[in-house]
Amino acid sequence: MSLKYNDAIAKRAMAMNERVRNYQENDLYYLNLPITEFLGGSKVLVGGREMGMYASYSYLGLIGHERINEAAIKAVEKYGTGTHGVRLLAGTLDLHEELEETIANFKHTEAAISYSSGYVTNLTVVSALVRKGDWVISDKLNHASIVDGCHMSGAKFTRFNHNDMDHLEVRLQQAGNAAKLVIADSVFSMDGDVIDLPKVSELCKKYNAWLMIDEAHSVGVLGETGTGIEEHFGMPYDTIDIKMGTMSKTIPSVGGYVAANKELINYFRHASRAYIFSAAVPPAQAAASNEAFKVILDEPWRIEKLRKNADQFINGIKALGFDTLQTETAVVPVICGADEVAYAMTREAHKRGFFVLPVVSPAVGEGLARLRATVTSAHESDDIAKAMAVIGDAGKKLGVI
Numbered sequence: 001m002s003l004k005y006n007d008a009i010a011k012r013a014m015a016m017n018e019r020v021r022n023y024q025e026n027d028l029y030y031l032n033l034p035i036t037e038f039l040g041g042s043k044v045l046v047g048g049r050e051m052g053m054y055a056s057y058s059y060l061g062l063i064g065h066e067r068i069n070e071a072a073i074k075a076v077e078k079y080g081t082g083t084h085g086v087r088l089l090a091g092t093l094d095l096h097e098e099l100e101e102t103i104a105n106f107k108h109t110e111a112a113i114s115y116s117s118g119y120v121t122n123l124t125v126v127s128a129l130v131r132k133g134d135w136v137i138s139d140k141l142n143h144a145s146i147v148d149g150c151h152m153s154g155a156k157f158t159r160f161n162h163n164d165m166d167h168l169e170v171r172l173q174q175a176g177n178a179a180k181l182v183i184a185d186s187v188f189s190m191d192g193d194v195i196d197l198p199k200v201s202e203l204c205k206k207y208n209a210w211l212m213i214d215e216a217h218s219v220g221v222l223g224e225t226g227t228g229i230e231e232h233f234g235m236p237y238d239t240i241d242i243k244m245g246t247m248s249k250t251i252p253s254v255g256g257y258v259a260a261n262k263e264l265i266n267y268f269r270h271a272s273r274a275y276i277f278s279a280a281v282p283p284a285q286a287a288a289s290n291e292a293f294k295v296i297l298d299e300p301w302r303i304e305k306l307r308k309n310a311d312q313f314i315n316g317i318k319a320l321g322f323d324t325l326q327t328e329t330a331v332v333p334v335i336c337g338a339d340e341v342a343y344a345m346t347r348e349a350h351k352r353g354f355f356v357l358p359v360v361s362p363a364v365g366e367g368l369a370r371l372r373a374t375v376t377s378a379h380e381s382d383d384i385a386k387a388m389a390v391i392g393d394a395g396k397k398l399g400v401i
């Protein structure tokens with residue numbers, strides 16, 4: 001025991017240290033891997049070794065894109081590397097206003113607001129919208145940042161079974177006359193499936209509930225031009241009241257945003273605590289994000305190629321006999337069963353130069369441990385075929401298929 005006190009805090013820290021040490025000793029430690037260098041396309045150097053990248057959120061392969069890099073470099077040359085503080089106190093640059101206008105155009109809304117991360121965006125926006133006495137109703141598989149925002153808000157926090165519209169309706173009825181906010185991921189980050197937006201939106205209208213959707217994994221992925229889930233379902237661009245997204249996945253930068261109508265955005269500018277008490281997105285990142293939204297619209301071939309690659313991968317993995325749950329997107333769960341099997345599959349894949357990561361309980365249910373593989377538009381068809389062969393061999397060796 002090397003901690004200062006021997007109380008509950010110390011015990012908690014030591015228990016985690018112990019768990020991590022145990023994983024390391026058994027060669028099962030996959031957090032904090034030394035990814036030293038991105039080599040462009042779909043290749044990475046992991047601990048000095050070149051590997052095929054199948055754990056990337058850069059769905060359209062935009063990291064390192066020339067136009068985006070140039071925009072960031074120009075911003076640094078003009079503004080340096082930081083802002084003077086929070087947006088309301090001298091932290092606002094013309095870059096922020098441009099970025100927010102670009103996002104509003106991209107998402108077909110009147111206005112948009114940006115924050116320094118996606119995580120913070122969910123915390124601050126949910127807790128600005130609902131308070132004690134209100135209800136917030138969240139899909140059971142929603143991202144941790146939404147869950148944390150719901151807890152922080154003080155509202156009555158209830159969950160509905162994953163993508164289960166009958167259960168959502170029960171929750172909406174239970175909420176009675178309280179103000180109601182329904183929240184879901186558009187594409188679920190562990191399963192790759194898509195929320196039933198037509199039904200969710202119908203129920204929200206029926207019960208006068210506001211609808212917020214987290215588009216972290218659908219921008220650049222869903223819809224013919226990559227604008228997201230409304231385009232995917234061919235629904236009007238005012239179907240979702242609060243369109244949240246991150247600039248750290250398809251958009252190769254950092255930051256979060258919400259697009260909505262003018263009144264709501266103006267409300268967030270004056271009532272969301274992260275806007276008031278946390279620094280603005282740095283100049284280089286704001287400029288990179290701004291350019292990236294434009295590149296998505298200018299280079300639709302990337303979206304088409306991503307679609308093709310995802311279809312090839314999902315169909316191929318399924319044909320090998322693996323369960324991939326309900327995925328329709330670039331996030332492909334390859335179900336392994338027990339945690340140990342997912343770890344062993346990962347080790348086999350790494351040995352053969354295929355970089356993928358496992359997800360185990362409690363992040364997913366017992367017995368549903370998996371490789372959480374992603375493909376991007378940077379992969380080529382031959383690479384994907386080779387990757388599938390590696391997964392297939394590992395699955396046979398370990399008795400998964």
Ligand SMILES: *Cc1c(COP(=O)(O)O)cnc(C)c1O
Nearest residue numbers: 117118119143145189216246248
């Ligand atoms: C990654 C992610 C976030 C958080 O975004 P960051 O910009 O990384 O903080 C929020 N929601 C979902 C669904 C995500 O996958």
